[in-house]
Amino acid sequence: MLQSLVSTKWLNKNLVTSNVVVLFTTLIPKKQNIPDEVKNLQIPSARFFDLQNVFSDQNSSLPNTFPSEEQFQMGCQKLGISKESTIVVYDTLGIYSSPRVWFLFKSMGHEAVYVLNGGLKAWLADGFITENKRKAKVERGNFSASFNPEFLINKMQLEATINSSDSIVLDSRSAERFNGEAPEARIGLRSGNIPTSFNLHYAKLLFEGKFKKKEELTKLFDQYDDSKPIICSCGSGITACILLLAANEIVPNKLLLYDGSWTEWGSC
Numbered sequence: 001m002l003q004s005l006v007s008t009k010w011l012n013k014n015l016v017t018s019n020v021v022v023l024f025t026t027l028i029p030k031k032q033n034i035p036d037e038v039k040n041l042q043i044p045s046a047r048f049f050d051l052q053n054v055f056s057d058q059n060s061s062l063p064n065t066f067p068s069e070e071q072f073q074m075g076c077q078k079l080g081i082s083k084e085s086t087i088v089v090y091d092t093l094g095i096y097s098s099p100r101v102w103f104l105f106k107s108m109g110h111e112a113v114y115v116l117n118g119g120l121k122a123w124l125a126d127g128f129i130t131e132n133k134r135k136a137k138v139e140r141g142n143f144s145a146s147f148n149p150e151f152l153i154n155k156m157q158l159e160a161t162i163n164s165s166d167s168i169v170l171d172s173r174s175a176e177r178f179n180g181e182a183p184e185a186r187i188g189l190r191s192g193n194i195p196t197s198f199n200l201h202y203a204k205l206l207f208e209g210k211f212k213k214k215e216e217l218t219k220l221f222d223q224y225d226d227s228k229p230i231i232c233s234c235g236s237g238i239t240a241c242i243l244l245l246a247a248n249e250i251v252p253n254k255l256l257l258y259d260g261s262w263t264e265w266g267s268c
Contacts (some may be wrong), residue, residue, distance in 0.1 A: 002211060002249050004102060008067025008126045011088055015044060021081055022218040023049040023089040024120070025237060027064075027097040037242065038092065041130040043123055047079050047138065049089065049101055051238075063236045064100075066152065066259050072108050080138025083110075090123070091118035099241040103257065109146035115141045118210040138266035153231055153256045155264055161231070162196045168224050168253070169197035172234040172243050173262065184235070190267045194233060194258075198224070202234070202242040217246045229254040 001007070014020050024046045049055065054075045057065040067075070081087065087105060091098035098115045105113040116123070124130065153161070161167040171193055176182035178199040180191035193199070205217060224230065230253045232240035237259045244255055258265075 001117065002214060002217075002246065004114055004245055004248065005211060006088055006114045007117055008123050008128060011043070011116055011123075012126075012128045017086075018046055019082075019084050019086050021085045021087050022046040023078070023101060024081070024092065025049045025088060025089060025101050026092045027051055027100075030079040036239070038120065039132055041124075042133045043090065043120065044129060045136060046090070047136045048133075049079070050075075050132050051097060051100060052254050055101075055104065062263050064238060066104075066107075066209070066237075069145045069147040071110065072104065072147075073143055076143040076145070080136070080141045082141040082254050083144055084213075085110075085112065085141065085143070087113040088116055089113065091119040092121075093205055094119045094121045095211060095234050095242060099245040100238050103151070103241040103244055107151035107237070108149055109148060110143070121209045127132040151255075151257060153258050155258075155260055155268075158194070158231065158258055158265075161229070162194070163197045163244060164257065167229045169194055169231045169233060169258070170200045170210050170224075170240075170243055171197045171262070172200060172232065172239045174201050174203075175199055177235075177262075184262070184266065186263060189263060194262070194265050197233065200243060202239040205246050211246065214250065217252050221247060221251050224251070224253075226252050229256060231256045233258040233259050233265075235261055236263045237261050 022043055024042055029119050057067055089098045093135040101114050102113050171178050178193045184191055231244045234240040240257055247255055
């Protein structure tokens with residue numbers, strides 16, 4: 001299993017460990033139905049990591065834009081997260097938006113962050129206890145953010161690198177969206193893909209809501225030149241982080257996120 005993942009058994013065993021902080025995040029794509037009884041459940045003492053409102057730049061015209069260092073630090077402190085915290089983040093859908101949270105912490109200089117493989121679905125399937133969702137009462141943490149801009153690439157930088165063929169751009173959207181055969185959900189957003197990019201749908205990395213074995217994931221990345229930086233993109237910077245989490249332990253390439261993704265590129 002990838003080192004950035006933890007199993008439900010590990011989390012259940014370490015749930016009451018003093019420095020372990022469990023976060024949950026939920027970004028539900030359209031057409032995805034989740035039973036109400038699941039929507040109202042959480043892993044005991046979990047804290048809601050609000051990607052859309054607290055941990056994204058509200059002044060940006062693009063969705064889910066990276067927060068500032070100050071914004072991220074303040075949000076984490078309010079969640080009771082400290083410098084010493086070991087963070088485990090899970091997703092209601094299994095694996096969807098949780099790798100985005102992992103990537104945010106990594107880019108802000110916090111190394112002790114992991115994704116629960118299979119998320120809440122796996123936790124329930126393994127029969128571990130849950131509780132009704134409630135707002136956690138926590139003391140303010142002393143978390144300190146230190147943003148590393150080397151984790152991101154903007155549109156102007158991306159244009160320069162694809163024009164010089166100095167990078168590999170991987171798009172995690174579905175093949176239908178990548179090929180312009182399916183319309184984009186956002187009004188006014190054209191279909192298609194970034195020039196020179198390759199399609200690697202994030203679903204190919206998963207099986208029944210969990211990451212596939214490392215050997216299987218390696219085969220998906222073997223076809224790409226390991227001497228060039230890999231830039232991951234998607235619709236709005238969420239599922240691209242699924243590729244980044246897997247690639248982080250599989251390839252030697254420098255890894256970057258194009259945070260604006262197709263929402264920015266396809267609007268121009």
